[in-house]
Every structure is written in C-alpha cells, then in structure tokens.
Amino acid sequence: MSESDEPRWDLLPDDPEQFFSLSGDYDVRDLKRSYNALIKRFKPEKCPEEFQRIRAAFERLNDALRYGETRNPGSLPPQAQFDWSAPPAPGNQTQEPPDEQTILPPSDIDHDESESESTPLLEFPELYERVQQEPLPDIYEELKSLPHKTPYDYYALALISDLITDEELSFPFWLLKGLKAHPEEPALFELLHQYFLTDQTVKGLGKLLVETARVIRNDRFYYLTENAWDRLLREVPFNQFRQVLEACEANLLDHEVDHMLVFYVHLLKAGLWKADPDWIRMILAQIDEYHERMSYWLELEYEFLFLIRSYREQREEFLKGGPIRKLIDQTIIDYCTQSEQVADRRFLECQQTLVSQRDELLKEFNVPSRGCENVIYLWETIAADVSERIDTEWSPDDPATLPEQTHRLAGQLFAETEGAEYRKAVKIPTLAFVLIFLVSIIVGLLFALNKSDSISAILLIAGCLLLFNGVTFIISYLVADVVTQEFYLSWWRRQLLTFYQSHWFPLPYLAAELKRLNGTQIGKEKFRGMSEVAHMLRNDAGLWFYSTAQRLLAACR
Known part of the structure; x- marks a missing residue:
C-alpha cells in the first residue's frame, strides 16, 4: 500500500489481512510494519476514528498471530464460521447453567447499540423482522424458554439482554452459556474474544474471567482473555489479580502450554513492576522449562x-x-x-x-x-x-557524510584558542612527571656512587625510587584525566550538544570517527586529544539521552 493510496476501509472488520496488505506466510513483524505505516498517516490525535479502526484490526490479527490461532477468521466461509443454526452436537449437551437471574448479576455496563449494526442480523430475516415489530422483552422471554437453543439464539439473547436488562455483564455471560452448550463454537468464541478486547470497567471482570475458565478449560483460555488480564493488572492490587488468575488456572485441564508461554511473556512486561518477587521467579522458571518451544519473535519479547x-x-x-x-x-x-x-x-x-x-x-x-x-x-x-x-519524513544524516561532518566538528572542538589551552593544560602534569623522574634518576646515581660498596643499600634506594616514580606517574595520569574531563564539561560537551541540535549520527559511530582522527593532520590542522573526546563521548549518558530526544522530536516535527 503506497502513501497515496486510501486504505480499504470496507475490508474492516471482516478481512484485516487484506486491509494490511498481508498475504502468504507473514509473521508478527510483517504485521507491525504495515500497522506502523498506517498509523503514521492516521495519528490518534488527528484521526481518532480511523486510528481506532486500525488499532482494533491490528489487535485482532496480532493476537491471532502471537497465539497461533486462525489468522483471519473473517476469511473463513460463512457456513464454517457462523453455523448459527446447528443443534448441540451429540455428546456435547450439557446441563443449562443456573437460572439467568442468579448467574447474571446486576450490571452498570452499557453497550453501544451500534454493535448490533455490524452483526449478521440481516441473514436471519424472521428475527430481524420480529425485532422491528414486537417488544424486545417478549422476544427475550421466548428465547429464554427454548429447551434447545442454537448458537444464534444465544447470540440474540446476549444482544437483547444487553439492551433491555440491568444485569451486569449480561452480554458475555450469555455467550458463555452458548459456549457451554456448543463447545468451541467459532462465532461465539470470536464474539467473546472481541468483547474482551473492548475497554470495559473492571467491575465484575474477575468473576467473568473465572466463569470463562469454567467453560473454556483449555490453553485457548489465555488467547481469549489476554486483554482483560492487562486491564485487571493495571487497575487492581496485585494480590487480587493473582487470586483471580490462580482461580482461573485451577479450572484449566489442557496439557498444552504454547498459549500459556505467549501469555506470560506478554504479561510479565507489566507484571515485573507490580508482582512480588516470588511470583516473578516462579513464572520465569515455568517459562524457562519450555523455552525451546518459543518462536523467534517470542524470544525477542x-x-x-x-x-x-x-x-x-x-x-x-x-x-x-x-x-x-x-x-x-x-x-x-x-x-x-x-x-x-x-x-x-x-x-x-x-x-x-x-x-x-x-x-x-x-x-x-x-x-x-x-x-x-x-x-x-x-x-x-x-x-x-x-x-x-x-517517524514519517524525517531521516538521520547520510552516513556517507559522517567523516566530513566529524572533521568540521573536530575543528570546532579544537579551535585555536581552546586547542592551545588544552594542549598546555595536559602538558603540565606530563612535564612535572618527567622532571620528577629525571631528578630521581640523578639522586639515585649520586647515592649509588656514595654507597657503591653496599649492594643492599643500592637495591633499597632503587626500589624506593621505582615506587616513588610509579606513584608520581599515576598521580600525573589522574591529574591529566581530570583536566581532560574539565575541558569536556566546560567546552567539548557544549559543542557536541550544538552539533546534535542540527545533525544526528549514532553516538558510537561519531566517537569511532573522532578517535580515527586522533593525531592526524588535515591541511594545517593536527588533531590531538580526539581519543579523550571519544572516550568521554561514549561514557556521557546525559548527551546520549539528549541526542535521542532531539532525534525523536525532529521526527515528530
């Protein structure tokens, strides 16, 4: 999809693959690349509606890819995806859950009636016509009284109950009742997954998750509910979060762990900041036990x-x-x-x-x-x-210009006045060491001539002189290092800050190029001290944060 092409909005929400121009064997990285290209054009602050549609499509495909689920449920044939009229399969009949008045507590959650406009009601003209002509409470009571309900009956009950009752979380609980009567029914499962993707209140969410684990008792539970766990972790104390999670996992019977691995790697990104250390160690040990089953992108996470x-x-x-x-x-x-x-x-x-x-x-x-x-x-x-x-139109400086830009920067760092002052300052401790060393040699020779008959005395004074000169050398080196550091802080650092206001190269590349210039002569200029500047540059976290900030703000502009 080129920058000038208008996205195929008509493909959403049913065909997110084609919307993101994905086909064949693609992975999470391909999806993110296409997604990032779109949201650069449709930023949330400028195009909130378009952004929300893109984000919803991305989350749907991203979840399916990460968990190895069907990549695009919308691309399945209607009869395979929405077999609403199928009766319960033999052997799958289960006892109806407790009376709706007990399983569906009062709710303060309101659902937008526009949700119903995107559902396939038009494919069922009888109910669609009845909804227009008859009171919804009558239809609702009639559907509730049916002894054997189809998947579509449960969907209709979920939708109508959401419109006419005050029962808390009635929509998802009806979907759960449908999944209990029709295990693994793909349309009900996908509707429940989409519900968990919405940003609902956390009130009653813990109870809904536990009820979900009693119905979906396999590894797919993690894929189905991941977004709900994100909200719960953000908004409730961790002890409460952990209790709900343990209550859910106590109901799971599946021996598969692939979805669990994806879930916990995702969850720990936030969990490392909220969870207690013992729980973190336990989960990391659990992940390490199945580490060889991780995909490449999961390894990166x-x-x-x-x-x-x-x-x-x-x-x-x-x-x-x-x-x-x-x-x-x-x-x-x-x-x-x-x-x-x-x-x-x-x-x-x-x-x-x-x-x-x-x-x-x-x-x-x-x-x-x-x-x-x-x-x-x-x-x-x-x-x-x-x-x-x-990042839209901004790009860093051409790497090919790095030597030229570095040479110009070096000229500013070692301008005649500052360069002369630096060379003079670093020569002082060096000359002092050389002078002390020569004096110590002369003193040693004179002492040796006077004590030529005492080998032990000569060795003693030689050892003392070596120790003294070693200490002197270390002191002179430290003084030179302090001088270099002071020059960096007072002069070189300011020049580097100015450089990064209008240019951007990665700091390690700039440091390597400065070091390469050390001792070289270009024209009348001979650069000395570049190694010291490069060393300081590599160890300057403040400059690193500043240059990164300048780069990102330039991208925003």
Whole structure:
C-alpha cells in the first residue's frame, strides 16, 4: 500500500489481512510494519476514528498471530464460521447453567447499540423482522424458554439482554452459556474474544474471567482473555489479580502450554513492576522449562524482559541522581504498563522535557556516567519501538557524510584558542612527571656512587625510587584525566550538544570517527586529544539521552 493510496476501509472488520496488505506466510513483524505505516498517516490525535479502526484490526490479527490461532477468521466461509443454526452436537449437551437471574448479576455496563449494526442480523430475516415489530422483552422471554437453543439464539439473547436488562455483564455471560452448550463454537468464541478486547470497567471482570475458565478449560483460555488480564493488572492490587488468575488456572485441564508461554511473556512486561518477587521467579522458571518451544519473535519479547530485570537491579542506584532520572524511570514504567497510545504519548512528553531542561539533564549525568549501561540499552530499545510508529519524513544524516561532518566538528572542538589551552593544560602534569623522574634518576646515581660498596643499600634506594616514580606517574595520569574531563564539561560537551541540535549520527559511530582522527593532520590542522573526546563521548549518558530526544522530536516535527 503506497502513501497515496486510501486504505480499504470496507475490508474492516471482516478481512484485516487484506486491509494490511498481508498475504502468504507473514509473521508478527510483517504485521507491525504495515500497522506502523498506517498509523503514521492516521495519528490518534488527528484521526481518532480511523486510528481506532486500525488499532482494533491490528489487535485482532496480532493476537491471532502471537497465539497461533486462525489468522483471519473473517476469511473463513460463512457456513464454517457462523453455523448459527446447528443443534448441540451429540455428546456435547450439557446441563443449562443456573437460572439467568442468579448467574447474571446486576450490571452498570452499557453497550453501544451500534454493535448490533455490524452483526449478521440481516441473514436471519424472521428475527430481524420480529425485532422491528414486537417488544424486545417478549422476544427475550421466548428465547429464554427454548429447551434447545442454537448458537444464534444465544447470540440474540446476549444482544437483547444487553439492551433491555440491568444485569451486569449480561452480554458475555450469555455467550458463555452458548459456549457451554456448543463447545468451541467459532462465532461465539470470536464474539467473546472481541468483547474482551473492548475497554470495559473492571467491575465484575474477575468473576467473568473465572466463569470463562469454567467453560473454556483449555490453553485457548489465555488467547481469549489476554486483554482483560492487562486491564485487571493495571487497575487492581496485585494480590487480587493473582487470586483471580490462580482461580482461573485451577479450572484449566489442557496439557498444552504454547498459549500459556505467549501469555506470560506478554504479561510479565507489566507484571515485573507490580508482582512480588516470588511470583516473578516462579513464572520465569515455568517459562524457562519450555523455552525451546518459543518462536523467534517470542524470544525477542523474552529478551526485553531481561533488559527490564537488569535495569531494576540498578534502579535504586540510578534514581539517586535527581528528578530527571525519576522522570526517565517513570517513563520506562509507563511504557511497560500502559496502553501503547498512552505509553507513546508519555515517552514523547519525556523527550520534550529532556530537551527543555537540558542543563538539569547534563548536571544529573556526570562524565563518565557510571552504572547507566543497562538503562541506556533499555531506553534505546524503547526509543526504536516508538520511533517506528512516529517517524514519517524525517531521516538521520547520510552516513556517507559522517567523516566530513566529524572533521568540521573536530575543528570546532579544537579551535585555536581552546586547542592551545588544552594542549598546555595536559602538558603540565606530563612535564612535572618527567622532571620528577629525571631528578630521581640523578639522586639515585649520586647515592649509588656514595654507597657503591653496599649492594643492599643500592637495591633499597632503587626500589624506593621505582615506587616513588610509579606513584608520581599515576598521580600525573589522574591529574591529566581530570583536566581532560574539565575541558569536556566546560567546552567539548557544549559543542557536541550544538552539533546534535542540527545533525544526528549514532553516538558510537561519531566517537569511532573522532578517535580515527586522533593525531592526524588535515591541511594545517593536527588533531590531538580526539581519543579523550571519544572516550568521554561514549561514557556521557546525559548527551546520549539528549541526542535521542532531539532525534525523536525532529521526527515528530
């Protein structure tokens, strides 16, 4: 699909595969690539309705792909997908659940009547005509009294009850009753899955999940209910969440674990921030037991969990720096625990703050920035993910121009005045060491001439001189390092910040190119000290956060 093509909105919601221009053997990465290309054009703040339709189609296909379910249920023949009129299969007849008045508690959930407009009521003219001509309560009571209900009867009961009763969660509970009478009925299952994808209140959600586990007792339970668990984890205390999950899993009988693996890898992204350590260790051990069954993309998701865990091990030390670090920390938590749309917005808001509070950012990350390796790697992974969804026309500088741009930058870093001052400053500790070394040699020779008859005395003074010169060398090296660091903080860092306001190359590439220039002479310029600048640049977390923020904000503009 080209940028100028209008998406085939008529393909939604029935054919999300064709909507995303996917065919053949595609995977999660192909789907995300197509999805990101669309939401760059239809951003939520500018095109909220279009974005919601794209997002709903993406979630439907993404869930099916991750869990290995049918990729596009809408592409199945109608008779295979919606066999509404089929009677209960022999041997599958089950006793009706308790009376509807007891299983369906009062509800404060309202469903948009527009949902019914997308359902296949027109394929059943008798009921459709009756709905227009007869009171809904009469039809509802008649359907309830049927001794043997078809899947469509249960769907109609779910829809009508949602319109005329105050029973809590009546729509999904009727679908569950239908699935109990018609196990694995694909249309009822898909309708219930779509219900769990909607952002409903968590009131009564725990009870609904437990009831669902009593009906769907196999590994598909995780695929069916994943979105509901996300909401529950966000909005209730973890102990309550864990109790509901354990109550559900106590009802599952399936020996399959593939859906369980996908579910827990997904759940731990947020769970690592809310769950207690014992539960996390238990779940990770459970995942590791079946690690060889993971797909490639699931391995990548699992590796991201280890980035989070590595950061959490250093998190307490990282947070000691000040409010900017706390903002970065909260943004990481939001990315892991909030919906994609909320997480992206907060991540970009954080970038704006980092740029606008540049001085505070640099102050909190001294050079070298110690103990920041894990958070930088994690932040880079998050930035790459967010960038895929917001990056439209912006692109980084052409890598081929890096040598030219670096040479120009080096000239600014070592301009005549500053370069001369730096060379003079670093020569002082070096000259001091050389002077002390020569003096110690002369003193040693004089002592040796006076004590030529005492070998032990000569060896003693030689050892003392070696120790003294070693300490002197270390001190001179440390002084030179302090001088270099002061020059970096007072001059070079400002020039690098200015550079990243108008250019963007990955910091490691720029550092490598600066180091390559060290000691080289181009024209009348001879660059010395480039290795030191490159070393400082690689260890400057503040500059790294700043340059990343500039890149993302440039993409937004």
